[in-house]
Amino acid sequence: MWDILDEGSNKELFMLRNGNVYYLSDKPQDEQENAVRVIKGKINSYNILLLCLDKAVNMGTMGILEGEKISLAFDYAMDNILPIISIVASGGVRVNEGTTALMQMVKTAAAAKKYSDNGMLHIAVITNPTLGGVSASFISLADIIIAEPGVIFGFTGKRIIQETTHEELPDDFQTAEYAKRHGMVDIIADMKDIKYTLAELLRFHRKICTNKDKINDVQFRNIKS
Amino acid sequence: MMYSLEILNHNRRPNALDYIRYIFPDFMELSGDRLFGDDQAILGGLASINTLPVTVIAQVRGKNLNEMLSHNFSMAKPEGFRKALRLIKQAEKFNRPVINFVDTLGAYPGIEAEERGQSQAIANMIAEAVFLKSPIISVIIGHGGSGGALALCVANQIAILEHAVLSAISPKACAKILWKDASRDKEATVILKMTANDLYEQGNVDVILKEPSGGAHNDPRQMADTIRNFIESALSNYQNISPDQIVQERYQKYRKGISIN
Numbered sequence: 001m002w003d004i005l006d007e008g009s010n011k012e013l014f015m016l017r018n019g020n021v022y023y024l025s026d027k028p029q030d031e032q033e034n035a036v037r038v039i040k041g042k043i044n045s046y047n048i049l050l051l052c053l054d055k056a057v058n059m060g061t062m063g064i065l066e067g068e069k070i071s072l073a074f075d076y077a078m079d080n081i082l083p084i085i086s087i088v089a090s091g092g093v094r095v096n097e098g099t100t101a102l103m104q105m106v107k108t109a110a111a112a113k114k115y116s117d118n119g120m121l122h123i124a125v126i127t128n129p130t131l132g133g134v135s136a137s138f139i140s141l142a143d144i145i146i147a148e149p150g151v152i153f154g155f156t157g158k159r160i161i162q163e164t165t166h167e168e169l170p171d172d173f174q175t176a177e178y179a180k181r182h183g184m185v186d187i188i189a190d191m192k193d194i195k196y197t198l199a200e201l202l203r204f205h206r207k208i209c210t211n212k213d214k215i216n217d218v219q220f221r222n223i224k225s
Numbered sequence: 226m227m228y229s230l231e232i233l234n235h236n237r238r239p240n241a242l243d244y245i246r247y248i249f250p251d252f253m254e255l256s257g258d259r260l261f262g263d264d265q266a267i268l269g270g271l272a273s274i275n276t277l278p279v280t281v282i283a284q285v286r287g288k289n290l291n292e293m294l295s296h297n298f299s300m301a302k303p304e305g306f307r308k309a310l311r312l313i314k315q316a317e318k319f320n321r322p323v324i325n326f327v328d329t330l331g332a333y334p335g336i337e338a339e340e341r342g343q344s345q346a347i348a349n350m351i352a353e354a355v356f357l358k359s360p361i362i363s364v365i366i367g368h369g370g371s372g373g374a375l376a377l378c379v380a381n382q383i384a385i386l387e388h389a390v391l392s393a394i395s396p397k398a399c400a401k402i403l404w405k406d407a408s409r410d411k412e413a414t415v416i417l418k419m420t421a422n423d424l425y426e427q428g429n430v431d432v433i434l435k436e437p438s439g440g441a442h443n444d445p446r447q448m449a450d451t452i453r454n455f456i457e458s459a460l461s462n463y464q465n466i467s468p469d470q471i472v473q474e475r476y477q478k479y480r481k482g483i484s485i486n
Contacts, residue, residue, distance in 0.1 A: 099423070103375075137348050
């Protein structure tokens with residue numbers, strides 16, 4: 001995921017705690033384990049905020065801390081006029097954290113919609129697999145959805161569908177190609193071509209990437225979370 | 226208050242249609258998502274409460290096999306969520322409050338649902354509901370199954386019946402994942418923090434509505450009166466509040482700090 005950023009321009013942001021309030025900072029100390037990584041960087045000199053959901057940590061599931069960090073990233077990107085590139089792989093909501101983890105779908109969708117309504121650009125990059133509560137919240141609200149070839153992108157896992165409906169599933173069920181054919185994905189691109197694809201998309205949106213006056217509707221900007 | 230899975234799963238437990246018939250005798254159903262079809266797992270329509278017009282959205286769990294089949298076991302496909310979204314946007318246009326009844330095993334897991342964008346339908350409904358300019362009042366009356374329930378749980382005020390639940394996964398599925406044994410669903414409910422008491426303690430619901438002794442099926446009318454009283458008192462809070470304040474209140478509720486035990 002680092003390869004897509006210009007060299008030497010990256011700064012990772014960490015979620016730190018002050019009492020009951022969390023905030024993003026570039027000081028790495030004391031961050032609790034989190035499947036979300038947020039990196040401020042450049043792609044072809046365009047400033048962006050990279051939001052990664054890393055399946056190496058708890059299968060990339062979205063727990064309570066992950067939901068908060070994703071939402072803070074959208075706030076941060078809005079306040080700093082940065083397009084968000086989210087690169088995700090996730091099994092969905094982290095069910096063993098209970099219903100409060102489920103509620104992170106609402107939290108992240110709320111943050112992503114506020115960001116979007118303020119005229120900001122969100123590009124999602126789907127890697128393998130992306131399912132459940134992550135598909136069905138901030139990711140599906142992205143302006144442009146890119147998927148790697150062959151990756152699984154859907155809502156309900158294949159096994160549960162089979163056990164519930166006993167239907168025979170198509171061979172390419174829920175693959176990127178299947179999702180694109182059914183209108184859920186804009187572009188399929190290899191990881192090696194992703195940087196070029198993102199750079200082109202950023203070029204088309206360069207006004208948003210560089211012009212701070214673009215943001216005029218700030219009615220929700222200063223709500224404390 | 227003791228949570229009971231038996232009461233929740235009782236075959237005479239009242240469903241949304243029972244409550245709607247009693248609370249909203251003038252309910253008029255509106256159908257279709259204007260895109261694909263009309264999903265019977267989520268019904269919607271117009272009604273009035275004390276002469277105030279409202280939009281009612283209800284997930285319907287059948288009580289016998291025929292009803293279960295015709296409402297697809299309460300599991301909505303994308304067209305169900307898109308119908309609900311169409312109707313709540315209509316409510317916003319005409320300044321009507323929205324009343325949701327939540328009762329679903331979950332969003333429908335199936336090929337057609339995936340092909341028509343289950344993720345997108347749920348995500349969109351959630352996002353639009355957070356920013357809806359009409360007040361939304363939700364009552365979880367039975368099963369609150371995962372993302373499918375969540376889309377109707379985005380509200381200014383959420384109540385849950387004493388024996389109802391809201392969970393990220395069904396207790397049986399959870400038990401299967403954790404212990405490979407679906408019969409340990411009672412233990413799973415503890416981990417999932419899905420009972421009315423858990424949800425109240427964690428701030429995920431605002432009110433617990435007490436059920437008649439032995440469960441709602443023992444006295445559906447009394448239960449309906451309790452629900453009606455809750456809806457009336459919740460709505461009275463929003464009479465003199467501006468649309469922007471309604472949105473801000475709801476937005477802040479879902480963005481508020483996190484408590485981790």
